[in-house]
Amino acid sequence: MTRQDSRPLTLRDVSEASGVSEMTVSRVLRNRGDVSDSTRKKVLEAAKQLGYVPNKIAGALASQRVNLVAVIIPSMSNMVFPEVMTGISRALEGTDLQPVVGITDYLPEKEEKVLYEMLSWRPSGVIIAGLEHSEASRAMLRAAGIPVVEIMDVDGMAIDTKVGISHRLAGEKMAHAIIEAGYKRIGFLGTKMPLDHRARKRFEGFTQVMAKAGIEMADQEFYSGGSALAKGRELTEAMLKRTPDIDFLYYSNDMIGAGGLLYLLEKGVDIPAEIGLAGFNGVELLQGLPRQLATMDACRTEIGSKAAEIIAQRTADPEADLPKKIEMTPVISFGDTLKR
Amino acid sequence: MTRQDSRPLTLRDVSEASGVSEMTVSRVLRNRGDVSDSTRKKVLEAAKQLGYVPNKIAGALASQRVNLVAVIIPSMSNMVFPEVMTGISRALEGTDLQPVVGITDYLPEKEEKVLYEMLSWRPSGVIIAGLEHSEASRAMLRAAGIPVVEIMDVDGMAIDTKVGISHRLAGEKMAHAIIEAGYKRIGFLGTKMPLDHRARKRFEGFTQVMAKAGIEMADQEFYSGGSALAKGRELTEAMLKRTPDIDFLYYSNDMIGAGGLLYLLEKGVDIPAEIGLAGFNGVELLQGLPRQLATMDACRTEIGSKAAEIIAQRTADPEADLPKKIEMTPVISFGDTLKR
DNA sequence: CTCACAGCAGTTCGCGCTAACCTATTTGCA
DNA sequence: TGCAAATAGGTTAGCGCGAACTGCTGTGAG
Numbered sequence: 021m022t023r024q025d026s027r028p029l030t031l032r033d034v035s036e037a038s039g040v041s042e043m044t045v046s047r048v049l050r051n052r053g054d055v056s057d058s059t060r061k062k063v064l065e066a067a068k069q070l071g072y073v074p075n076k077i078a079g080a081l082a083s084q085r086v087n088l089v090a091v092i093i094p095s096m097s098n099m100v101f102p103e104v105m106t107g108i109s110r111a112l113e114g115t116d117l118q119p120v121v122g123i124t125d126y127l128p129e130k131e132e133k134v135l136y137e138m139l140s141w142r143p144s145g146v147i148i149a150g151l152e153h154s155e156a157s158r159a160m161l162r163a164a165g166i167p168v169v170e171i172m173d174v175d176g177m178a179i180d181t182k183v184g185i186s187h188r189l190a191g192e193k194m195a196h197a198i199i200e201a202g203y204k205r206i207g208f209l210g211t212k213m214p215l216d217h218r219a220r221k222r223f224e225g226f227t228q229v230m231a232k233a234g235i236e237m238a239d240q241e242f243y244s245g246g247s248a249l250a251k252g253r254e255l256t257e258a259m260l261k262r263t264p265d266i267d268f269l270y271y272s273n274d275m276i277g278a279g280g281l282l283y284l285l286e287k288g289v290d291i292p293a294e295i296g297l298a299g300f301n302g303v304e305l306l307q308g309l310p311r312q313l314a315t316m317d318a319c320r321t322e323i324g325s326k327a328a329e330i331i332a333q334r335t336a337d338p339e340a341d342l343p344k345k346i347e348m349t350p351v352i353s354f355g356d357t358l359k360r
Numbered sequence: 361m362t363r364q365d366s367r368p369l370t371l372r373d374v375s376e377a378s379g380v381s382e383m384t385v386s387r388v389l390r391n392r393g394d395v396s397d398s399t400r401k402k403v404l405e406a407a408k409q410l411g412y413v414p415n416k417i418a419g420a421l422a423s424q425r426v427n428l429v430a431v432i433i434p435s436m437s438n439m440v441f442p443e444v445m446t447g448i449s450r451a452l453e454g455t456d457l458q459p460v461v462g463i464t465d466y467l468p469e470k471e472e473k474v475l476y477e478m479l480s481w482r483p484s485g486v487i488i489a490g491l492e493h494s495e496a497s498r499a500m501l502r503a504a505g506i507p508v509v510e511i512m513d514v515d516g517m518a519i520d521t522k523v524g525i526s527h528r529l530a531g532e533k534m535a536h537a538i539i540e541a542g543y544k545r546i547g548f549l550g551t552k553m554p555l556d557h558r559a560r561k562r563f564e565g566f567t568q569v570m571a572k573a574g575i576e577m578a579d580q581e582f583y584s585g586g587s588a589l590a591k592g593r594e595l596t597e598a599m600l601k602r603t604p605d606i607d608f609l610y611y612s613n614d615m616i617g618a619g620g621l622l623y624l625l626e627k628g629v630d631i632p633a634e635i636g637l638a639g640f641n642g643v644e645l646l647q648g649l650p651r652q653l654a655t656m657d658a659c660r661t662e663i664g665s666k667a668a669e670i671i672a673q674r675t676a677d678p679e680a681d682l683p684k685k686i687e688m689t690p691v692i693s694f695g696d697t698l699k700r
Numbered sequence: 701c702t703c704a705c706a707g708c709a710g711t712t713c714g715c716g717c718t719a720a721c722c723t724a725t726t727t728g729c730a
Numbered sequence: 731t732g733c734a735a736a737t738a739g740g741t742t743a744g745c746g747c748g749a750a751c752t753g754c755t756g757t758g759a760g
Contacts, residue, residue, distance in 0.1 A: 071503040076480040078716030140416040163411035249648025308589025418746030
């Protein structure tokens with residue numbers, strides 16, 4: 021059963037090998053329509069013999085259906101996004117939909133390109149991080165005529181549906197907790213934010229609550245690139261040198277928070293009495309640290325699975341009337357680094 | 361310029377809107393063939409107006425070319441694989457090829473399914489982690505008639521081309537370094553390995569060199585699942601309780617190594633005099649730790665980009681005569697946790 | 701003036717598959 | 731027994747695009 025040339029196999033090859041029409045082979049391979057057991061067996065046998073793999077390109081063109089869901093996220097090294105992916109994959113597992121990922125590196129132009137590329141494969145739906153997109157991107161998403169779910173954030177206008185948490189609220193909540201714990205001299209450490217809108221919104225919520233309580237940010241430091249853990253260490257050291265009377269450090273993510281925590285423990289700083297700490301995200305990694313860093317869960321897996329469910333339902337029933345906004349509630353975990 | 365129905369746009373819509381033939385529109389959008397500047401401008405204008413996105417499904421079917429490279433890896437949360445992806449993306453950036461990722465969770469059956477799914481899109485090439493695959497997977501890869509690069513590992517038979525390091529050799533090298541440093545009572549901590557062939561090969565290389573030097577493994581611990589950092593901590597504690605005279609801990613990856621390191625530092629153990637430590641991979645995260653963990657670089661980014669380059673070259677020129685094996689050399693970094 | 705050829709654009713056909721429709725037989729049941 | 735309905739499979743006509751070819755015009759060399 022060896023083929024001479026290496027021309028790719030088609031339905032026709034299988035149909036000839038099993039003595040039935042192409043249509044019947046197609047039906048067998050898709051488990052659709054009525055086919056007798058004996059015919060089915062013959063066809064499957066022949067397909068296996070030949071090592072036939074159906075051509076989805078042709079199938080998709082003919083059926084006008086593509087079982088792909090485009091997932092567009094800024095990065096894969098942020099840990100947050102792999103977790104979102106886990107939620108998406110899990111929710112899609114029962115369906116015949118499949119996620120396909122595109123990475124934007126937080127760049128609007130790249131987002132536009134990736135989106136264009138993805139849409140040109142005519143996916144069944146799009147899950148895209150954030151609510152901020154270029155006008156061209158928004159136009160493409162609207163014109164695509166497929167379900168679009170914007171995730172992670174609910175502070176803003178969605179094109180179609182949004183699933184996430186309010187980062188502004190998350191910042192506010194953390195500010196309240198810190199104020200109630202009695203900290204006064206607060207420093208902020210985070211990424212350079214022009215492109216990370218969610219970090220920016222948390223920061224804004226945070227500073228506004230602080231301002232209302234009459235507390236001015238004592239100091240702040242921003243970084244970009246490099247190992248987040250190492251950056252957390254460096255930035256913390258730099259800030260304490262410059263502003264030694266600081267009594268609380270708010271990190272824009274858990275990774276740099278962990279770096280800061282390790283640094284302060286080495287220095288023998290009394291945490292949380294002398295200096296309190298908090299991060300953001302609730303990453304699994306924290307569980308291995310000497311102390312539990314105070315943080316706030318961003319409901320990542322849940323967001324992913326909810327978004328995927330919406331796409332799945334809308335794909336199954338385009339008329340379904342589903343909510344246009346699903347907001348989750350981030351919860352503070354005080355850990356060992358925030359007084360109570 | 362609003363459309364009534366939401367029937368997806370086609371070349372015909374653009375051709376009608378710009379008053380030229382479909383073929384000319386196609387030529388303009390692909391920058392191919394001779395088209396006058398005035399026509400080109402008209403067409404681009406119309407396409408933009410309508411928000412037309414070409415249908416690659418139809419294009420691929422007609423041209424028998426798909427600019428996708430299937431990348432099949434076990435996991436995304438392992439950190440190693442995102443780095444491989446970085447290398448692949450970087451190498452593919454100049455070309456018109458695009459990576460598409462599939463995740464196997466280290467399960468051969470899932471690998472088979474993912475591979476089938478990917479091949480049904482008729483990609484231009486496949487990059488797949490490891491040399492161990494089910495017979496059906498190997499058959500599919502051979503039958504696909506496209507370049508296949510197996511990455512990460514070179515200890516075994518490749519289907520087509522392999523790019524990676526010898527994990528056996530990596531284990532051996534580390535064993536030699538540890539023996540030379542004078543450690544005698546050595547413990548091993550790692551993942552349950554039946555499915556992680558590369559970890560297994562490192563372990564085999566390691567124990568064989570040890571055995572030749574007359575050193576028996578003093579103790580070993582295996583885990584699966586959970587936060588690797590936390591697991592490293594737990595396993596280390598358990599092992600030291602059970603076998604207190606241990607003087608070296610070899611971890612199968614840097615993450616659990618980091619957990620162990622943090623634990624031992626808290627306990628006030630003198631590293632590397634009292635107990636030495638080593639991990640594997642050289643992950644960026646280590647840079648933020650209080651001490652630099654001894655490790656061995658697995659050349660991840662480099663492997664990714666080499667593999668992608670091979671696919672790109674073979675796609676451009678199917679006759680190109682390229683090497684079937686590219687082996688990189690992992691180098692020990694002694695850090696602060698391995699005596700010299 | 702003729703011919704060759706470049707520049708530009710249109711036509712035909714088919715990629716591999718599936719939706720929709722159709723035919724031939726068998727079955728169930730009043 | 732008769733007839734609707736179910737079962738099993740074939741036939742036809744595209745899906746939207748690009749490869750390959752064809753046709754038309756204008757230019758410049760001989």
